[in-house]
Amino acid sequence: MNDSPAQVVTPLAGPHPAAAGGPGFVLRAQDVHKTYWMGRVRVPVLRGVSLDVQRGEFVAILGASGSGKSTLLHLLGGLDRVDRGKGRVEYRGRDLSTLSSGEQDGYRSRAVGFVFQFYHLLPELSVLENVLVAAMVRWGRWGYRSRRAELRARAGDLLGAFGLGHRLTHRPGELSGGERQRVAIARALVNGPDVLLADEPTGNLDRKTGGEILDVMLGHRAEQRGTLVMVTHDPEVAAKADRIVRLLDGKVVGAAGAA
Numbered sequence: 001m002n003d004s005p006a007q008v009v010t011p012l013a014g015p016h017p018a019a020a021g022g023p024g025f026v027l028r029a030q031d032v033h034k035t036y037w038m039g040r041v042r043v044p045v046l047r048g049v050s051l052d053v054q055r056g057e058f059v060a061i062l063g064a065s066g067s068g069k070s071t072l073l074h075l076l077g078g079l080d081r082v083d084r085g086k087g088r089v090e091y092r093g094r095d096l097s098t099l100s101s102g103e104q105d106g107y108r109s110r111a112v113g114f115v116f117q118f119y120h121l122l123p124e125l126s127v128l129e130n131v132l133v134a135a136m137v138r139w140g141r142w143g144y145r146s147r148r149a150e151l152r153a154r155a156g157d158l159l160g161a162f163g164l165g166h167r168l169t170h171r172p173g174e175l176s177g178g179e180r181q182r183v184a185i186a187r188a189l190v191n192g193p194d195v196l197l198a199d200e201p202t203g204n205l206d207r208k209t210g211g212e213i214l215d216v217m218l219g220h221r222a223e224q225r226g227t228l229v230m231v232t233h234d235p236e237v238a239a240k241a242d243r244i245v246r247l248l249d250g251k252v253v254g255a256a257g258a259a
């Protein structure tokens with residue numbers, strides 16, 4: 001049994017960047033190394049990556065397949081850890097590796113929101129339930145119950161804003177790819193994260209639908225003055241970013257301004 005998850009997440013549930021004002025780094029990777037082991041074979045993937053993400057920024061991460069983009073995004077989102085003693089990831093100045101496990105849960109469910117290429121929706125749940133699952137994870141069973149009406153309204157509003165108001169009771173299998181990704185975006189946003197982390201969110205969609213999905217994310221970002229870190233292959237998507245970061249051979253090779 002979890003003891004009061006609502007309190008557990010509080011330390012990291014700081015003011016929204018739009019309210020906090022002023023410049024500052026939301027996320028910061030410093031000399032990050034990440035190595036995978038395949039049995040006894042060492043696979044170094046990130047070999048000293050540094051990246052600062054400013055509040056309100058849209059950063060695009062580019063690089064060849066296998067260059068470590070997803071790995072970097074997972075580290076930024078606290079889904080995986082950097083090699084011990086080899087660099088750090090900071091959220092609002094706090095080293096993620098120093099957080100308690102409750103704080104790390106809070107970080108993943110409150111501070112960041114994830115959007116993946118293949119949606120990762122639960123097929124047996126409705127559209128609305130898929131979004132509410134994220135709220136349940138954040139608030140825990142009792143916290144969720146006491147806020148259920150409010151959270152359902154928020155999830156419904158997000159889905160409505162993304163053009164899915166008539167689809168709330170449908171299953172993901174009944175939706176198009178673009179609609180599924182909208183559900184995934186609503187799920188990522190339902191807890192009001194500081195930072196949206198998106199891993200090739202348009203990579204599985206045709207050009208037109210991909211463009212619409214990008215517009216959904218950029219529209220939300222403009223409205224909330226939120227921060228967006230997006231892995232993408234698409235130069236047109238990257239051209240809309242404030243900054244492009246390229247990964248090559250486990251390092252950042254260039255950080256150019258864009259558009």
Ligand code: ADP
Pocket residue numbers: 036037038043045063064065066067068069070071072
């Ligand atoms: P990208 O997203 O840029 O395509 P990834 O970060 O997914 O690259 O992967 C980078 C490299 O790390 C690839 O060579 C991949 O095979 C390897 N890799 C990723 N995840 C694991 C894992 N869990 N175990 C072993 N190797 C992995």
Ligand code: MG
Pocket residue numbers: 069070071199
């Ligand atoms: Mg990837």
